[in-house]
Amino acid sequence: xxxxxxxxxxxxxxxxxxxxxxxxxxxxxxxxxxxxxxxxxxxxxxxxxxxxxxxxxxxxxxxxxxxxxxxxxxxxxxxxxxxxxxxxxxxxxxxxxxxxxxxxxxxxxxxxxxxxxxxxxxxxxxxxxxxxxxxxxxxxxxxxxxxxxxxxxxxxxxxxxxxxxxxxxxxxxxxxxxxxxxxxxxxxxxxxxxxxxxxxxxxxxxxxxxxxxxxxxxxxxxxxxxxxxxxxxxxxxxxxxxxxxxxxxxxxxxxxxxxxxxxxxxxxxxxxxxxxxxxxxxxxxxxxxxxxxxxxxxxxxxxxxxxxxxxxxxxxxxxxxxxxxxxxxxxxxxxxxxxxxxxxxxxxxxxxxxxxxxxxxxxxxxxxxxxxxxxxxxxxxxxxxxxxxxxxxxxxxxxxxxxxxxxxxxxxxxxxxxxxxxxxxxxxxxxxxxxxxxxxxxxxxxxxxxxxxxxxxxxxxxxxxxxxxxxxxxxxxxxxxxx
Numbered sequence: 155x156x157x158x159x160x161x162x163x164x165x166x167x168x169x170x171x172x173x174x175x176x177x178x179x180x181x182x183x184x185x186x187x188x189x190x191x192x193x194x195x196x197x198x199x200x201x202x203x204x205x206x207x208x209x210x211x212x213x214x215x216x217x218x219x220x221x222x223x224x225x226x227x228x229x230x231x232x233x234x235x236x237x238x239x240x241x242x243x244x245x246x247x248x249x250x251x252x253x254x255x256x257x258x259x260x261x262x263x264x265x266x267x268x269x270x271x272x273x274x275x276x277x278x279x280x281x282x283x284x285x286x287x288x289x290x291x292x293x294x295x296x297x298x299x300x301x302x303x304x305x306x307x308x309x310x311x312x313x314x315x316x317x318x319x320x321x322x323x324x325x326x327x328x329x330x331x332x333x334x335x336x337x338x339x340x341x342x343x344x345x346x347x348x349x350x351x352x353x354x355x356x357x358x359x360x361x362x363x364x365x366x367x368x369x370x371x372x373x374x375x376x377x378x379x380x381x382x383x384x385x386x387x388x389x390x391x392x393x394x395x396x397x398x399x400x401x402x403x404x405x406x407x408x409x410x411x412x413x414x415x416x417x418x419x420x421x422x423x424x425x426x427x428x429x430x431x432x433x434x435x436x437x438x439x440x441x442x443x444x445x446x447x448x449x450x451x452x453x454x455x456x457x458x459x460x461x462x463x464x465x466x467x468x469x470x471x472x473x474x475x476x477x478x479x480x481x482x483x484x485x486x487x488x489x490x491x492x493x494x495x496x497x498x499x500x501x502x503x504x505x506x507x508x509x510x511x512x513x514x515x516x517x518x519x520x521x522x523x524x525x526x527x528x529x530x531x532x533x534x535x536x537x538x539x540x541x542x543x544x545x546x547x548x549x550x551x552x553x554x555x556x557x558x559x560x561x562x563x564x565x566x567x568x569x570x571x572x573x574x575x576x577x578x579x580x581x582x583x584x585x586x587x588x589x590x591x592x593x594x595x596x597x598x599x600x601x602x603x604x605x606x607x608x609x610x611x612x613x614x615x616x617x618x619x620x621x622x623x624x625x626x627x628x629x630x631x632x633x634x635x636x637x
Contacts, residue, residue, distance in 0.1 A: 155243060161185045164216045167243040172618045176211050178585045182610050186213045187582045189369040189517075190340055190388050194218065194312070196372055197338065197405055201225040203309055205337075207260045207324065208232070208316035212241040218312075219250045227252050229305060233259035233269055233293040254305075261295040261320050262327030269293045297327030307335065315341040325356045332360050336396045343389045349382060354389070362391040365406060370486065370515020370550075371472065373479050374406040380487065385519035385582075404479040416484040420471075424464050433463050436470070437544070441553045443567070446560040447541060454542035462505055465492040466544055469512055490516055501528060503540035504568070510575065511546040519579055522548075526576050530569075539568055548575035555603060563602075570603035577608070584611045589619040 156170040160180045168177045179187055191214070198204070200223040209215045209230035219228050230253055232238045238257060245253050259267065268290045301307070315321055321341055325332070339362065343349055354364045354377065365374035366382075366389055374390050392400070400406035413419075427436060434452050439445045451457075465488075471477055472486035493509040506529040514522035526548060533539050541564070547553055552571045557563050573594055581587040584595075595612045598604045 155240065157247070160213075161191070161217055162220070164220060165244060165247045166211060166213065166216055167240045167247065168211055169240070172614065175585055176213065178614060178618070179583045180213075182583055182585070182614055183607060186217075188387065190367055191217060192369070193367055193372050193374075193405075194340075195221065197400075198222060198312060202311040203307070204228040205310055205313040206230040207314065208318065209241055209255075210237055210316075212244050214314050215241065215253060216244055216248060216250070218314075219245070219248070219253050222252060224252060227254065229254045229256060229301075231256045231258060231260050233257060233291075235291060256296075256301075258294045258296040259320070260298065260301075260317060260324050260327070262297050262323035263295055264297065264300060265295055267293055267295050298324065298331040299328055302328075302331045302334065307331070310335045310337045313337050313339045315339065317342075319345070321350070321353055322356060325353075325360065329360065332362065336393045338390060338392045338396055338400070340388050340390050342387060344387045349386075354391075357391045361393050363394070363397060363409075364389050364391040365397075366390070367517060368483060368486075368515070369517050370512075371479070371482055373404070373483060374400065375483055376407070376409045376412070379409070379412065380516065380518070383518050383520050386517065407480050407483055411480050413480070413484060416481070417488055420468060420485060420488055421464075423471075424467050427467065433467075434544075436467065442556060443547065443553065443560075443564075446557075446564070447544075450542060451544050457540075457542040459496065459543060461492045461496050462508070462543060462545075465489045465496070465508065465512070466546065468492070469508075469546060472515075486512060486516060490518070494521075497525070503532075503543055504529070504545035505543060506532075507548050507568075507572070508546040510548045511550070514549070514575075514579065523576060523580050526572050526579075530572055530576070533569060533572075537565075539565060541568075547571055557603075566601045567603055570598055570601040573598050573601075574604065574608065577611070584615055589615050592616075592619075 155167045156177070158166050158168060158177065158180050160166060161184070166180065168174060168180075172178055185191065194217070198218055198221040202222045203226055204218050204222060206215045206218070206228060209232040212230070215228055215230045222228065230241065232241055232255065235257075238255060242255060245255070259269065261267070270290050315324060317324060339357070341353060343351070343353060357364060364377040366377045366386065368375050377389055397406055397408050401408055401411065427433065434448055437444050437448060439448060468485040468489035472482045472489065474482070477485070490509075490512045493505065493512055497505055497509050506525045510522045510525040510529075513519075513525065548571050555567070557567050577591055577594055577598065584591060592612070592615050595608060595615070598608050599612065
């Protein structure tokens with residue numbers, strides 16, 4: 155066993171190898187890659203009761219256990235014996251007293267089944283057609299209705315379902331449970347390369363409406379209000395009573411709260427701004443790159459585009475807490491619409507960086523990546539980036555990066571931010587990219603604006619993928635990074 159510290163000093167025990175998916179991602183990002191965890195840190199409260207179906211090594215269980223405190227409780231279902239041993243060790247090490255581990259798989263019946271075992275335990279699944287040489291474990295299945303009676307569940311606040319194909323059966327086996335309880339549910343909707351939209355219909359049939367996470371705002375919005383992005387893995391659902399409460403807490407937007415005439419209001423608000431002030435006086439000069447570029451933006455009147463300025467204005471509204479969460483969501487959607495239109499007309503400058511930022515915060519990750527790849531191609535062709543038009547950096551955290559000499563370094567600064575965002579967003583992790591992005595990582599490092607994760611990625615790739623003939627365990631990896 156090997157211990158990794160992640161997410162606010164939580165200890166998790168995992169197999170002692172770099173070839174394991176969970177291990178690699180936690181070492182790379184110091185957290186789990188799914189953005190839903192950030193949202194749950196705002197939703198989950200002390201004293202909440204939670205069910206984790208498909209706990210695996212316990213990334214969600216451990217984070218949520220810490221959030222709910224001693225008055226809450228989490229029921230973690232993990233049928234794989236080997237994986238469950240690591241989970242138990244982690245719970246003991248963290249001294250969490252609020253976790254019950256159930257060794258059954260959740261489905262629609264109570265019977266024996268075969269659990270197909272994969273080298274990556276995250277994708278172990280119940281199988282009816284095993285090859286003769288396929289490793290498997292015989293497990294016991296249960297259903298939520300029977301578990302409700304056994305555990306006397308009366309008030310479950312949240313369920314995470316990651317059951318590798320059993321989601322539909324879990325709904326069938328939990329009709330009474332879902333009727334008597336009103337939890338927020340996070341469920342996996344992506345099966346390899348396709349969406350299982352039938353799950354949305356199934357949940358709807360028992361009174362649960364589906365929502366998607368808007369990661370830049372940490373709120374839930376109706377799943378079909380904007381397109382489903384190919385990177386999305388999970389959706390949320392809940393009954394109207396829970397939705398109403400979450401909306402009151404500014405964590406969710408119901409469909410009937412959306413204002414389809416909001417564009418008129420935003421346009422009027424923008425017109426009022428520029429009537430009373432110079433637009434650039436509205437921009438925060440405490441952000442280093444803004445402070446450097448505002449004099450150029452003010453002078454370069456040929457590059458002033460009202461729709462681009464309006465899109466930046468709308469983005470800033472989306473992060474202004476004096477507005478309601480509904481207005482903030484509507485404003486970032488409108489910002490995306492304007493940027494998409496203007497980039498279609500002329501995408502040969504840094505407005506693509508703005509489109510990347512806004513689309514990423516809306517959860518449109520494929521647009522985020524494609525926008526930056528297109529911008530990178532422009533820079534590769536001319537080694538010039540037109541910065542005379544106001545723009546957003548690809549990621550919010552990049553706004554506070556310092557530069558010693560803006561005049562000589564701004565191109566490298568921008569290239570580094572563009573490449574870093576592509577690196578972190580093109581794949582869920584470099585575990586999946588393998589060594590294909592190593593050259594890009596070396597370039598980012600050479601530009602001098604890299605963060606600590608870039609170095610971690612380089613170290614992991616060099617150890618795991620460039621030396622496949624050698625099996626590196628985690629002890630060897632950590633010793634090498636400290637030396």
